[in-house]
Amino acid sequence: MRWVDACRAQLSPHHHWSRHACHACPACPACPARTRSLRPVRSLSLLLGAVLLAVTAPAVTAGPASAAGPGTNHATDDPFTSSRTAWFRDAKFGMFIHFGAYSQYEGEYTRPDGTVCRNAEWIKRSCAIPTAAYETAARQFNPSAFDAQAIVSAAKNAGQKYIVITSKHHDGYAMWPTKQNTWNLRDHSSFSPDRDILAELKTAADAQGIKLGFYYSIWDWHDPDFPNADTFPKYRTRMYAQLKELIDNYDPALLWFDGEWDTDNPVNRWSRQDGAELETYLRGLDPGLVINNRVGKRRVVDGDYGTPEQTIPGAPVDGQLWESCMTLNNSWGYAKHDTDWKTATTVVQNLLDISGRSGNYLLNVGPDKLGRVPAASLDRLDDVGRWLSTAGQGSAVYGTGGATGLVADPAWGAVARKGHAKLYASVFTPSWPAAGQALHLTAKVPFTVNSARVLNSSGTVTVTKAGDGFDLKPSGGPVDGAASVIELSITPPSPTAPGSGTGLKAESFANTSFSGTPAATTTDPTVNKAYRFDGSPAAGIPADNFATRWTGFVQPRYSEPLTFTTLSDDTVRLWVDGQLVIDNTTPHVPQVNKATVTGLQAGQKYAIRVEHTEQTGEAHMKLFWSSPSMEQVIVPRTQLSPS
Ligand code: FHN
Secondary structure, eight states: OOHHHHHHHHSOTTSOOOTTGGGGOTTOTTSGGGOSOOOHHHHHHHHHHHHHHHHHOSSOOOOGGGOOSTTOOOOOSOTTTOHHHHHHHHHOEEEEEOOSGGGGGTTEEEOTTSOEEEOSTTHHHHTTOOHHHHHHHHHHOOOTTOOHHHHHHHHHHHTOOEEEEEEEOTTOOBSSOOSSOSOBTTTSSSSOTTOOHHHHHHHHHHHTTOEEEEEEESOOSSOTTSSOTTTHHHHHHHHHHHHHHHHHHHOOSEEEEEOOSOOTTTTOOOOHHHHHHHHHHHHHHOTTOEEBGGGTTSOTTSSSEEOOBSSOOSSOOTTSEEEEEEOSSSOSSOOTTOOOOOOHHHHHHHHHHHHHTTOEEEEEEOOOTTSOOOHHHHHHHHHHHHHHHSTTGGGGTTTOEEOTTTBOOOTTEEEEEETTTEEEEEEEGGGOOOTTOOEEEEBSSOOEEEEEEETTSOOBEEEEEETTEEEEEESSOOOSSSEEEEEEEEEOOOOOOOOOOOOEEEEEESSSSOOSSOSEEEEESSOEEEEETTOOSSTTSOSSSEEEEEEEEEOOSSSSOEEEEEEEESEEEEEETTEEEEEEOSOOSSEEEEEEEOSOOTTOOEEEEEEEEEOSSOEEEEEEEEETTEEEEEOOGGGEEOO
16 A cells, blocks of 8 residues: 555545645655655664554554554543653753843844844843844854853753753744744854854763753744735644654754744644644654643643643642743843842752742753853852752752652741652742741641651651641751751551452443443553544544543552642543532633542442543543542552442
């Protein structure tokens, strides 16, 4: 069967075959999006894999993420537990780099009338710089002092485990030798044509064990096809091709999209469906990618993680991993006038707060026009790294999960949990108790504290049960620096052994009233469905107007309040042990609902029933659970049984 036919065979009969549709089948070598040469190693295995499939099976499948049409579930794993996201969840701390043609201005533009306008990466728009003038300035851009090794070393020394650099910001200027246009660092600058800073950064990051990701702005102020509805598809095709260049040529671990929001000047036509299709395409190119939620519309169903900006959520985010991104001063790009630097203490305390709530911290640097990271940034990063590497204080960050289930998030600092039996209570220095005073730690479920010690100190801590938790009374003063970490060895509630569940019975109907004979009946290992716009529970069920009822039993592993969280679109109802605990039957856009059920005993089986309907448009249905001892995950297969 010819490749193109194989692609068509893969797409549902309803699917309009077009150049764009092929993005849904990126394994197809005839697919225009694949006209660029793949990287030698991976492409060979991909090609061989596809060839084998072609020989042994009529249709070419390039992995579930690249499938499209009825019967597709785009949720290929649980970002909370998958091996694909493990590095990201463990990393905790990354370096953001905003670097582009805007850096040439170093934050300041003198208008023809002599007035001075200040901004960083938005300078073209904020200061209304004419495009011709901006292009002239870009022509002078020569980041000759960009030192990838030094930047990666600074990140590593700071304790940052990954780097995300702007490959293309809103000004559309590509920081790599893209073939899609000449508005890039290779073709439109004074930079050496023999250099490629993304390649230099990739080499340096690989050599130092640092993951590399690329920021990519969907919103493009420069591309002539971006503003108009009739030409936007041409921009989108170039965007797909640029992203494929980045993946094929630099093998990023992560893509950080931005510029997804509805706006004008130029009007941004990017839609939720565009985001869904792009995510499918990218995961078809590289199933290992971690992708943020700005690939779509910055929602809980887009990408792998949420992206709160310049802020820290007060608690773990429901239904999604999250990463807080922040500037070190107030500017993302370099701005020589902006000297309002955060202190290293603030950075450490932010990182501790974020770790205690199961998030990541992406902290930004903005290199100047020569590519040099400001000394003020490097000094702070150095201080942060020193704190983290002193006396094991980094234990309060790396490889931790949030402890906000087990204990209340304290006003005096932050608490993170590491493994089964360690809590790291970080007391922010101003909150260190006066002599003879104690800190209170509220426990949400009973557990025992066996010992306590202050890292980087010979001081002791007396722990006494008090009220709804424990009083922690240190013997001495605080440790120098941002925070004093009290390591608590605890005996928490223990889980029962994992169950032997296989999942829930799933009956899907080609209607929204659960009427008649199910069009498909199966055992679903989990309730983890991202049908998006084109998918459905089975090939014979159209992408709209369907329903699924999951039934069976759920087996808790802890005898403690159990919170069920649903992420649904269009409607959801959830019964546990015969009680209707979530009832959201008004058709809705992707929405989180939660219900906490008490009295369930570990190891026992309780009836569970989930009903989901999809009217039209997007469709999603995920069932998570969490408890004081258990961070939020998709309810695992082992704890679900169909009968
Ligand atoms: O407009 C951009 C801004 O320049 C910067 O890149 C930040 C970083 O997350 N994102 C957008 C604002 O939300």
